Amino acid sequence: MPLEHDLDNEFVIVRNASIMEKQKKGLIKLEGWLKKRNEFYIKQERYFILTQDGCIKYYKDKTLQRGSFLLDKTTKVNMPKKGRIEIKLPKRTFILFNSGMKDETNTVDMWFKALK
Numbered sequence: 001m002p003l004e005h006d007l008d009n010e011f012v013i014v015r016n017a018s019i020m021e022k023q024k025k026g027l028i029k030l031e032g033w034l035k036k037r038n039e040f041y042i043k044q045e046r047y048f049i050l051t052q053d054g055c056i057k058y059y060k061d062k063t064l065q066r067g068s069f070l071l072d073k074t075t076k077v078n079m080p081k082k083g084r085i086e087i088k089l090p091k092r093t094f095i096l097f098n099s100g101m102k103d104e105t106n107t108v109d110m111w112f113k114a115l116k
Contacts, residue, residue, distance in 0.1 A: 027052050030114045032106030033099040045099055050114055056087075069094075077115045085112050 030050040035043040036058065046058040046066060054071040069089060071077075076088040085108045087094040098108050 030106075030111060033101055034106070034108065034111065035097040035099055037095040037097070043097060048096075048111075050111070071115065077112065079108070079112050083108055085115070087115070 028049055029052050031048065033045055034048050036046050037043055046060060047062045049057045049059075051057075055068060056071065057068040058066055060066050069087075069092075071087075074090050076086075078086045078088070080086060083098050085094075085096045087096070096108055096111065099106065
């Protein structure tokens with residue numbers, strides 16, 4: 001991925017052209033802002049992308065990828081409370097919430113339907 005310097009001389013990863021190509025080709029099933037609870041129970045806003053092949057990638061700011069995981073037969077997806085999804089992987093559980101943004105086109109309900 002290409003790098004750029006920001007004003008503080010730290011490297012920032014520029015949004016990869018492959019994401020835009022996947023959007024054009026229809027390989028992205030769903031994308032948008034959600035909140036993810038970290039190991040310290042702090043909710044962090046992240047940009048999530050679900051691809052047609054069942055891969056979820058999440059970004060800090062649409063440019064810096066923070067992680068990814070593949071949905072497979074061992075993955076369990078639950079919605080224990082309204083507005084909350086639990087994605088249970090063999091070694092980790094992701095808990096996702098609606099973003100603080102008033103974006104009616106991207107909710108955990110839509111994500112839950114897409115993940116089932």
